[in-house]
Amino acid sequence: MESFEQAAPASHRPHPSAEALRRSVDAHFPRVIEQLAALVNIRGIAWEAFDPNELDRSAEAVAQLIRDGGIEDVRILRVDNDGVPGGPAVVARRPAAEGRPTVLLYAHHDVQPPGDPDLWESDPFTAVERNGRLYGRGAADDKAGIMAHVGALRSLTEVLGSDFGVGVTLFIEGEEEAGSPTFRTFLETHRDLLTADVIVVADSSNWKVGVPALTTSLRGLVDGTIEVQVLDHAVHSGMFGGPVLDAPTLLARLIATFHDDAGDVCIPGLLGADAASVDYDEPDYRADASVLDGVRLAGTGSIASRLWHKPALSIIGMDIPSVALSSNTLLPRATAKFSLRLAPGQDPEEAMRAVRKHVEADPPFGARVVFTEGETGSPFSTDTSEPASQLALASLEEAWGVPAVEAGMGGSIPFIADLTELFPAAQILITGVEDPDSRAHSANESLHLDEFRKAVLAEALLLARINDGGLDGPDISRRE
Incomplete structure (x- = not known):
């Protein structure tokens, strides 16, 4: 993906706490990785053929991580759908100060089955670091999303103090890889707990190593x-x-x-439509998708449009x-x-x-x-001129040091439609912890650790900007 058009990224003055947040994220990062590795070691799979006790164990581990981070109101909840109990979700709340917004941070703690063990270079449920990447089932999808939230909140609290004004709700689902069968019922049952002004879904991918992305559309x-x-x-x-x-x-x-x-x-x-504002080079696509030599690509228009808009x-x-x-x-x-x-x-x-x-x-x-x-x-698209998207683009750029790409995603996250319908006033941001070589759902799933460090910092910066009143009209100017 070497070439792409700049997608009009938002530009802010540097956040006054940026360097302090960067130092804090760096200082706590070894602990974040240690805790992520511990989560990877838990076989929490929300499929009927697997031990449900491991899924409960996974939820308990996530709940304890959040409690250790200073949030006292932490609950493990589940709902029934036609008499079938759903997976255990972790909901934690830190109320907003009077008149301040609330941000809902979403991720999921359940993972895909490991598949054929012979295809893995190491045990899928033993986190192993090799060449700057952490390998294991769920290392990227989506236990890294959980730890991005935990790590960002830890540094935000350290830098701004425990009395910062923005409210934070964590919603860590426990059945996403099984199709989120009780997701809609869960939202309807616990709407009061989950209502927010901004929803951050940390379950997508960045453009490539070294270039962040905000996912702005889903098929x-x-x-x-x-x-x-x-x-x-x-x-x-x-x-x-x-x-x-x-x-x-x-x-x-x-x-x-x-x-x-x-x-x-x-x-x-x-x-x-042939509507993508960035492009995906054919050699990169062929390599990322493991297309065999001699196989012609299908369709017309840009590769990005074929992936995102067709x-x-x-x-x-x-x-x-x-x-x-x-x-x-x-x-x-x-x-x-x-x-x-x-x-x-x-x-x-x-x-x-x-x-x-x-x-x-x-x-x-x-x-x-x-x-x-x-x-x-349902498909999803977002208006990146909204304040939350502008703050996210600015935070990604500050964390990576390069403009963020506004990218579509060829995959689907069906529950986004439920969030849009039940929380119509919320601005939804889909952020990424993965990169094109993360191999989510496949053997040898992995997380690029330096990119992950930047993702933690970007979320901390986003929360800091929202805490500063950024949703009410930040100083945003489009770069020409």
Whole structure:
């Protein structure tokens, strides 16, 4: 990602406490990493196949870290969704002084399953430092987000004193990697505890090592399954093959209609635009995405726009016999699960209807198609002219020493839509602790430690600027 256009970053005079905060963050950083490593060692996975006691242990460890940081009102809460208990969330509150704003700091303490242990260079649940990076499941996603909040508050308290005026609420979720099934219910149940003027979601990525980013847009998401049926039951491929095509073949033909020859999604009714203000160099993208030599990239327009502002449709699973279990049989039915990322501005329900209409309109060879809707999540975009975004851009620039990029993200964070709907007055900031080589959800997940140090400082600076009344009209001037 070597080349990008400067995205009109905000410019402030240096914050008067900047150097003191930098010294404090540096002094406490070894302890922050030690505490992060201890969190990584806990196998807190919010999936039914894993030990729920480890998830409870993870929540207790986070709660104790926050208590040790000087916040007394710390609770572990969970809600039920249709009788199913949700993951344990940690909510901690430090009330605002009269007339001062409140900032909600979000992260999540649950992690992805480790996957194939043979792919890891070290035990996924033993934090190991190598070449300036901390390796382990959750080291980046998202236990680093927790420690960014804890470390920033620790330094802010040390520099400004324990009586600073801005209110702080920490909301550390315990089921994000399982799809946040009780998130909406949790927000509705505990709305009074979570109401804030600014919400900081520390669960994204920076542009590259050395260049910070504020995530200003997210793609939405819809998914579902498509089943193709051609026979009442399986039959011998030698005796009956030829006049009828098997279900996997017809399913493949149907899937092939989702993209045009250039690789753009061509389902009518889906939005897309070539609107990115920065670019992502093709060699960097190919390296970051591990694209094999000779494989052509799909789609048209800038790579950043293809990632952030256009739909992307993937087939993420298929139900057909494996090669090991295959036989000379015409298969009567086959099912695929699709995952469709939506451009900002796209209504998820309209997108789901568009996919249904497309697959049902002209089934290959008249096959029977059964479309089953899955999950939906709305896209997100933010107005970076709002005071909180300006303060965040200024704080990132001061911490890194270079202007921050206003970047989209190709992924989805569906719960952002719930935050937007239930807290419409709050300004939402999506910040990052990861970099393109963090490999979240993959083997050898890691955190770049020097970048993480800057992320802690940037959040401390942001809180200091808000504490100084920055939301009421800071001295902001756009750099020409």
